[in-house]
Amino acid sequence: xxxxxxxxxxxxxxxxxxxxxxxxxxxxxxxGIDVSKSKEERFPVYYSFVQCNVPADVIIDFSSPVNxxxxxxxAIKRKIGIVLCTTGFSKExxxxxxxxxxxxxxxRSANMSMGVNLILKLVKEAAKLLADSGFDxxxxxxxxxxxxxxPSGTALAIADAINEALNNQYEYVYDRTDIRAPRVxxxxxxxxxxxGTIVGEHDVIFAGSDEVIEIRHTAYSKAIFxxxxxxxxxxxxGKAAGMYAMNDxxx
Numbered sequence: 001x002x003x004x005x006x007x008x009x010x011x012x013x014x015x016x017x018x019x020x021x022x023x024x025x026x027x028x029x030x031x032g033i034d035v036s037k038s039k040e041e042r043f044p045v046y047y048s049f050v051q052c053n054v055p056a057d058v059i060i061d062f063s064s065p066v067n068x069x070x071x072x073x074x075a076i077k078r079k080i081g082i083v084l085c086t087t088g089f090s091k092e093x094x095x096x097x098x099x100x101x102x103x104x105x106x107x108r109s110a111n112m113s114m115g116v117n118l119i120l121k122l123v124k125e126a127a128k129l130l131a132d133s134g135f136d137x138x139x140x141x142x143x144x145x146x147x148x149x150x151p152s153g154t155a156l157a158i159a160d161a162i163n164e165a166l167n168n169q170y171e172y173v174y175d176r177t178d179i180r181a182p183r184v185x186x187x188x189x190x191x192x193x194x195x196g197t198i199v200g201e202h203d204v205i206f207a208g209s210d211e212v213i214e215i216r217h218t219a220y221s222k223a224i225f226x227x228x229x230x231x232x233x234x235x236x237x238g239k240a241a242g243m244y245a246m247n248d249x250x251x
Contacts, residue, residue, distance in 0.1 A: 002027040002234045005056045005080075007071060008063025009045060010034040013085070016226040017060060018042055027234055030054050033071075034063070049074040056080055057237040060229050065089045072100040081105035081236040085112055085229050087153060098243070105236050107244040110157035112228035116202070117246035119217050123158055123204050124165040126215065131166055135208040136183060142193040142201040150192035154202055159188050162204075 004021065008014045009032030021027050022042070031054040032045040046052040049070050059075055062085045075082050081104055089097065097106060109117065127137065141155040151174065163170045170186045173179070183189075200219035205212060219225075228246060235249045 002058060002237060003030045003056045004028065004233050005031045005033065005052065005054065005059045007033040007059060007061040008086075009043075010036050010038045011062065013062040013222060013226060016222055017062065017229060020223065020226050020230060024230060027230060030056050058083060058233045060233050061086050062229065065093050068093050069096055072096055076100055076103045079104060081107070081239065083229055083232045083236060084108045085225070101241060101243045103241050105239040105241055105244060107232050107236055107246070107248070109228075109232075109246040111154040112225040112232065112246065113217070113219065114228050114231065114246070114250055115217050115224065116154055116157075117228070117250055119202070119204070119215055120158060120161045121247065121250075122215055123162050126204075126206060126213065127162045127165045130206045130208065130213065133208060134185075135206040135213075136185075136189075137162060137170070137187075138189040138191070138205040138207065140191045140193065140203045140205065142195070142198050144197050144199065145194050147194060150194070151190045152192070152200070152202070154200070155190055155192070158202060158204060159190055162188060 004027060006014055006017060006029050009018060014034065018029055021029050029043050031052055032043055033049060033052060034045055035047060044054065058080055059071065059082045061071060061082060065086060065088050068089065071082065084097065084106055100106060111117065131137070139155050139158055141152045143152060159172055170188050173187045173189050199221060202217050204215040232246065232249050236244065
């Protein structure tokens with residue numbers, strides 16, 4: 001049984017994770033950390049880690065970068081790992097996270113979906129085989145109209161995975177409006193669509209002469225991210241100190 005402390009337990013993703021863990025026979029949330037209160041609390045909820053003294057195996061963080069040092073200090077003191085799902089960390093935050101990983105296992109991923117992380121592996125293999133055969137590479141990502149950043153972190157992670165497989169020789173092109181020239185070989189085009197309530201869709205297009213290969217991932221709900229976070233939480237206890245990714249979970 002994996003005992004979990006859930007930071008951000010009363011947020012949207014926190015509620016989804018809590019509901020899914022209730023149906024998991026191999027995991028339980030023993031405590032939550034959140035600055036807001038909920039009418040219905042399934043487990044003890046504390047305002048900060050300073051107040052929490054509940055034994056646990058791992059922390060899932062789906063909150064914000066605020067007070068990340070407090071969480072890291074808590075985990076180091078108790079020698080438990082962290083599944084870090086929060087984004088938007090400053091350079092100083094990232095330095096603290098890297099330093100903490102010398103003492104505890106920390107798993108970070110641009111996207112917690114198992115499917116997206118499988119795609120990261122697939123596009124690497126596809127790029128190695130297709131780029132030298134003259135295939136152009138384009139990524140199109142679609143999200144809801146409330147998303148403020150573009151391109152998505154997942155689209156960039158896909159581009160980075162492809163570029164890594166191709167010895168980092170490719171440049172990213174986000175806007176062709178001012179380009180009056182044919183497409184060059186060593187570029188990856190990245191386009192963003194924003195509309196409606198699209199949870200998330202990523203298309204990777206390998207366009208060759210007279211044939212096109214597409215790899216697509218579609219998210220229909222946020223539950224896929226919660227599922228990945230729970231899988232990661234069950235994977236992390238007992239691992240050596242260091243930085244981990246979802247690729248380590250899916251093998």
